[in-house]
Amino acid sequence: MSRIFSGIQPSGELHIGNYLGAVRNWVRLQDQHECIYSIVDYHAITGTYEPEDLRRRTREMAISLLAAGLDPEKCTLFVQSMVPEHTELAWIFNTVTPLGELERQTQFKDKASRQESVMAGLLNYPVLQAADILLYRASLVPVGEDQVQHLELSREIARRWNARFGEDFFPEPQPLLTPTRRIMGLDGQAKMSKSMGNTIGILxxxxxxxxxxxxxxxxxxxxxxxxxxxxxxxxxxxxxxxxxxxxxxxxxxxxxxxxxxxxxxxxxxxxxxxxxxxxxxxxxxxxLRARPELVSEVLYAGAERCRAIARETMREVKERMGLAELSEVTR
Ligand code: SF4
CATH class of the missing domain: 1.10.240.10 (Tyrosyl-Transfer RNA Synthetase)
Incomplete structure (x- = not known):
């Protein structure tokens, strides 16, 4: 079975755009592959936000995903910040990613043009995305067409790191194009998105x-x-x-x-x-709302499983790069 990784922003309740564009496909894929799905809260802090609201939206997204059919017996669901190795690997990848490649990313240019002051996190967002995927050495990533450029950058980062440190250590993840056309918002003007106020929530x-x-x-x-x-x-x-x-x-x-x-x-x-x-x-x-402990248990078990894989990847990465391991320092 190929390993699949995919992430979704903690935007609260799922709307039918991301349900049809991604999650319905995730449910199908869990029967065919080893699937790791993450609520990517580290990605959600590149803009302004309220901490309590982020926590609520993360929880709501977990409820939506489980209600929509993600089955913890068939896939792994976790919250990104529960596995700190994501940011550790992202830092490492920052050291092999050319600045020009990041500045050329269409999504960065779009978002940066709409923000008064642009934070480095927005520029480095695709590096964290590469780390999300490669931390689990996933070989397939279900993506919409607008994410193909980011995935190409993940492949480039894997190639560069491999060339310097690891031959074929990281697989070059391949896109698995989601077979649903883009759902427009109810205004018929733009893609369905919460920020545009043109969505229908699945709940x-x-x-x-x-x-x-x-x-x-x-x-x-x-x-x-x-x-x-x-x-x-x-x-x-x-x-x-x-x-x-x-x-x-x-x-x-x-x-x-x-x-x-x-x-x-x-x-x-x-x-x-x-x-x-x-x-x-x-x-x-x-x-699920009536039994909140069930949702916590699923997310906790998912994070535990992911941490075991992530720790093993980081152990190898650090060894190949000449970085210190905790066990080495305390010996
Ligand atoms: S134009 Fe009216 S009748 Fe035709 S598909 Fe749209 S809603 Fe239905």
């Missing part, structure tokens, strides 16, 4: 989801009920493709093209499909 009630779906942007050609539309340009149609069965998706396309129904009817059918999938997830989340 929201039907009433709350309907309040968002009802005014959501559709094909602008459908001004009147009798105007035919083009489903492919409509985000609601793409959500049907993600949540509805194939027969319903076909029906949606026909009804849209022939103006057989209005957008409100189309959205009502979508809500039914979403409830079928998200209802059981909401129930599991409520059970």
């Amino acid at each position: 929201e009630t039907d009433e709350a989801i309907w309040a968002k779906l009802r005014p959501a942007v559709t094909d602008p050609a459908r001004v009147r009920r009798t105007d035919p539309g083009t489903p492919e340009v409509c985000n609601i149609y793409h959500l049907h493709r993600a949540f509805s069965d194939p027969a319903t998706v076909e029906h949606v396309a026909t009804q849209c093209r022939t103006a057989g129904w209005g957008c409100i009817e189309c959205k009502q059918v979508l809500l039914e499909s979403m409830t079928r999938e998200l209802g059981p997830i909401r129930e599991r989340a409520a059970e």
Whole structure:
């Protein structure tokens, strides 16, 4: 079995964009590979934040992931800061990563252009990402298209470190492209993202989801009920493709093209499909909230398992680099 690593920001409750774009695939992969999944809180502190809020969001993300189907019997789930070797390896990788490579990263340029003062952590974010993956010597990383450049940098870092210290010690991780198209926000303008306020949370009630779906942007050609539309340009149609069965998706396309129904009817059918999938997830989340010790146990056991792998990687890394080991110092 190949080892897979993937991380998700502790943004609180999962929204359907990251559920469809990543987590639904993670659930499938846990049956096929050895999967290590992390809530990457060290990555979340490169911008401004409140400590209590970060703690709450981390917890909420763990509940969402477990409710969405991550099974601690089949995969490992942990919080990144519970395994300090991530930052230790990141420092080491900083010493083999050219500054120019980091400055060229599109995500860095985008984010830096929107921040008044840019911290070094934002620039070095992809180095920590390389450490996240390579600490477990993972060979596959499920990514969306927008993450491919970062992964290429992880491969470059692995090559550089290997060339200097370790021949083939670190595998060059390969991308496993997530097979769901990018889900746009309800405004139809940009990728679904919490910071844009255009999301639907996977744990929201039907009433709350309907309040968002009802005014959501559709094909602008459908001004009147009798105007035919083009489903492919409509985000609601793409959500049907993600949540509805194939027969319903076909029906949606026909009804849209022939103006057989209005957008409100189309959205009502979508809500039914979403409830079928998200209802059981909401129930599991409520059970987990009622037993918080279960969530803590899963995260603790996951971190213990990861620390054992991480310690072994760092022992080898330090030995090859001529760095001191604790056992060596105390001998
Ligand atoms: S009928 Fe459905 S697919 Fe067509 S434009 Fe309206 S919401 Fe979109």
